[in-house]
Amino acid sequence: MNYFKLTSIAILAMAAAVPARFASDQSAANYDPSWVLASVNGTQHYFHRANGKIMLSDDIVAYPSSTRVLSSQTQAQVAKAMTRSTQEDYDEIVDVTVQVWPSSTLTYAINNDLPSDQQAAVQSAVKRWNDSKASWNSNIAQWDGKVAYRFVPAPQGKDPMVLFVRSEDTNCSANLGKPGSASDGPAKVYIPSTGCRTGSVLHEMGHIVGLTHVHQRLDRNNFIKINKKAFDYLKEKHPSFYPNMVANYRRLSLNHGNPFSFDEQSLMMYHPYAAATADIADELVKQKLPFYTHYDGSEIVKVNTEYLTDRDMFLIKRKSMFRFWPAVNIKPR
Numbered sequence: 001m002n003y004f005k006l007t008s009i010a011i012l013a014m015a016a017a018v019p020a021r022f023a024s025d026q027s028a029a030n031y032d033p034s035w036v037l038a039s040v041n042g043t044q045h046y047f048h049r050a051n052g053k054i055m056l057s058d059d060i061v062a063y064p065s066s067t068r069v070l071s072s073q074t075q076a077q078v079a080k081a082m083t084r085s086t087q088e089d090y091d092e093i094v095d096v097t098v099q100v101w102p103s104s105t106l107t108y109a110i111n112n113d114l115p116s117d118q119q120a121a122v123q124s125a126v127k128r129w130n131d132s133k134a135s136w137n138s139n140i141a142q143w144d145g146k147v148a149y150r151f152v153p154a155p156q157g158k159d160p161m162v163l164f165v166r167s168e169d170t171n172c173s174a175n176l177g178k179p180g181s182a183s184d185g186p187a188k189v190y191i192p193s194t195g196c197r198t199g200s201v202l203h204e205m206g207h208i209v210g211l212t213h214v215h216q217r218l219d220r221n222n223f224i225k226i227n228k229k230a231f232d233y234l235k236e237k238h239p240s241f242y243p244n245m246v247a248n249y250r251r252l253s254l255n256h257g258n259p260f261s262f263d264e265q266s267l268m269m270y271h272p273y274a275a276a277t278a279d280i281a282d283e284l285v286k287q288k289l290p291f292y293t294h295y296d297g298s299e300i301v302k303v304n305t306e307y308l309t310d311r312d313m314f315l316i317k318r319k320s321m322f323r324f325w326p327a328v329n330i331k332p333r
């Protein structure tokens with residue numbers, strides 16, 4: 001009950017912050033015709049490559065230690081394979097194991113190669129994260145509602161756990177959870193030369209603590225309906241982006257699951273028109289072709305692109321609690 005009241009207040013507060021165009025820095029702009037066939041958690045999938053990084057999803061960068069590349073693929077090969085595997089639906093499932101961080105404090109550093117305005121956006125995202133507090137009482141035992149994991153500057157001379165770095169990509173991206181091996185180096189948030197909005201940096205920090213996308217939830221088909229017409233349109237008019245969008249809508253099966261109800265205002269849910277470029281997003285808006293709708297076909301109005309929602313914070317708290325039971329990280333197959 002409270003939630004709905006608070007949501008409407010939040011919607012009013014955030015309406016002014018909604019960008020005119022569709023958050024292209026939170027969408028599939030990492031276009032690169034290079035793909036790989038790789039094994040993750042024992043199963044094989046096609047993954048898009050962006051400047052040498054293997055993308056688990058649109059803006060989620062796989063750790064090298066968790067991904068075994070089997071072969072390079074051309075986009076034409078992938079497009080053909082994806083067309084066949086997605087004729088019926090867009091429901092390929094990728095198993096993903098997220099490692100949780102062992103401590104509730106994450107040290108971070110910002111690379112000097114980031115321009116000062118982008119360093120400031122990172123600092124304000126860190127502040128917004130650390131100030132976040134759930135407004136709901138929950139049944140999570142002994143929880144004060146403060147967001148789990150505090151980001152604090154790494155002490156001088158010490159390696160940070162999380163590093164904000166400049167990248168050659170066209171959108172913001174980040175690793176998922178804790179690195180699987182020391183060889184991965186620190187977890188990274190990648191900032192393109194065009195910068196990231198504060199809300200986008202916060203979204204990437206969500207990936208760092210192990211959150212994935214709400215529209216890629218394993219049970220998302222109980223709540224939203226994937227709009228085949230939008231994919232068909234893309235396949236016909238923008239075939240070079242089609243495989244990217246299919247890969248971005250795969251479902252992710254996570255070792256920690258997600259017991260909370262579907263949250264369409266989550267910071268981790270994309271706008272239904274979020275597409276490869278702002279131009280394509282505008283085109284889809286004109287054609288009234290969202291990538292997904294409510295299950296009954298009605299439009300999903302996404303107003304929050306700036307703040308962690310209560311349910312985002314519940315899920316972060318739940319993930320942080322797994323650090324007390326490291327065995328939960330092991331997913332038997």
Ligand SMILES: [Zn+2]
Pocket residue numbers: 058059060203207213
């Ligand atoms: Zn993301």
